[in-house]
Amino acid sequence: MxxxxxxxxxxxxxxxxxxxxxxxxxxxxxxxxxxxxxxxxxxxxxxxxxxxxxxxxxxxxxxxxxxxxxxxxxxxxxxxxxxxxxxxxxxxxxxxxxxxxxxxxxxxxxxxxxxxxxxxxxxxxxQNNRLQPYFDKIQEIINSGVLGKIVYIRSSWGGFSRRWDWQTRQENWGGGLLNTGPHPVDQALCLFGFERTPSVFARMDCNNPFEGDADDHCTVTLYDPERQAPQIDIVVSNYLHYPQNDTYTINGTYGGLTGGSSALKWRYFDPEKAPKHDMWTWSVNRQYTREELDWIEETWTLEEEKKSNTPSVSLESGPERFYNNIYDALKNNCELLITPAQVRKQIAVIEESHRQNPLPKK
The missing domain is CATH 3.40.50.720 (NAD(P)-binding Rossmann-like Domain)
Incomplete structure (x- = not known):
């Protein structure tokens, strides 16, 4: 070349x-x-x-x-x-x-x-994490419609750790939301829909035992007052002593998904084949309503995808895929996969979260 x-x-x-x-x-x-x-x-x-x-x-x-x-x-x-x-x-x-x-x-x-x-x-x-294979698969499953309308998503990022580096200081733009947070917030906005602007409720705290004064525990909720988009709860915390192995739990009207970067599993039922019911106006036989649904269960793993005979661009690492797109954008005038307009919404969420949670400085 x-x-x-x-x-x-x-x-x-x-x-x-x-x-x-x-x-x-x-x-x-x-x-x-x-x-x-x-x-x-x-x-x-x-x-x-x-x-x-x-x-x-x-x-x-x-x-x-x-x-x-x-x-x-x-x-x-x-x-x-x-x-x-x-x-x-x-x-x-x-x-x-x-x-x-x-x-x-x-x-x-x-x-x-x-x-x-x-x-x-x-x-x-x-934004390299948006371009990871597992997140492509999550979006594919949601877009297929098998889970129905997505009602609630939980995104958990963290574990337990004590930190004493520069990223624990507010003066350095430290804290979990500014450092880890751009990843889950970016992904959450993808799932929320960039065409919609979420309302934001956030709670942040700092319990750093050293000289850090930036947030080390943060929860952010994105919600749609019109209830067209899902409620999404994001947790970024250094205090998850028993962290969930699954980064994502996604819940819809027909099914749900759970998993993370290496493996996903999801189950759903076909609403066309589900039993039909008349509304009870009282508790029949003093019981709650119950039914048997024919659940369809599927799985995906990164290792199986790599072994398949159909190579996918999504199996490139996030940075590799990002820079291939940058090259195409600069040399061939292609569209960016991560656009400034999309990231602007991420910055708005982070800014609003900090506005709601002014933390004392040390």
Whole structure:
């Protein structure tokens, strides 16, 4: 492939996400991307960038952006820098992929989107979990209609852990909702329907035993006052001593689903074949109503899908699928799988949740 077809990438930040997710994935796609520059404050990370990727290494992300020579800026910097660095890169003529959380407020988000429009650049928020195989399967099952109208969804993300790192501090945009939360909130909005705007009820708390002051327990409920979309309860907590193995429990009028990233199971009945009943105006024989339904039960596992003879794009990892789409968007003018308009709704939910729960600062 000619160099004209290679997208030159500059990465801001080489921490957990910048290195373990973005740099590693991009380095595995040499026919589409080349990491040409990296910025990080730590000298050992700059050394790794030079040795592993052959990239120019900068201590200051601003110097890297001003130097230019890249097509795509991957913003995995310290979280409070996400808005300002994204805008700076767009103004210098680069396209931008931004790690979550892209912003804390809708106003910040709108400023980035407007800057992208003004400079005719692509702004692509990074949401790798929406593109995972299990979530594709969940949406497929729901869209098939076998579960009926979806009434209630529970999404549980967490376990038990004590943390004493920078992501426990409000000043660093820390806390469970801003760090883990963008994943379940994004997926919840997919299931709620992006065409609808949810009402939000949230409760957040901090019980960090060290110096953290950001939320480490959070519940968010999305609901539709018109009751057309399901009620969705999201739990993001460090205090789930006996966490549920199933990330999702989905309940509809004809059936339900439970499971997570490696396996799903669901059962449903055919309403056309279900018994017909006349309404009781009193308790017949002093009993509750009872019936026998012919349940149909199905399962899905990631391992079985991988072994099937029909390769699926959804079996690519979330980052791989995301960056293949970024390449197609930049080189072939394809639509983004994760659009700014969709992520704007996520930011609105997170902003409203924080508005309802001002936590004291340490």
């Amino acid at each position: 000619s160099n004209d077809n290679i997208i030159r990438v500059a990465i801001g930040g080489q921490g957990r996400s910048g290195y373990n997710i973005h740099a590693k994935q991009l380095n595995q796609m040499p026919d589409k991307f080349k990491i040409v520059a990296v910025a990080d404050q730590l000298p050992e990370r700059r050394r790794d960038a030079r040795e592993q990727f052959g990239a120019e290494a900068y201590e200051d992300w601003q110097d890297m952006i001003k130097a230019g020579g890249f097509d795509l800026f991957v913003n995995a910097l310290h979280q409070p820098l996400h808005p300002v660095a994204s805008i700076a890169a767009l103004q210098e003529g680069g396209h931008v992929v931004c790690e979550k959380p892209t912003c804390k407020t809708v106003t910040q988000f709108d400023d980035i989107v407007q800057t992208a429009r003004d400079n005719n650049r692509v702004f692509a928020p990074f």
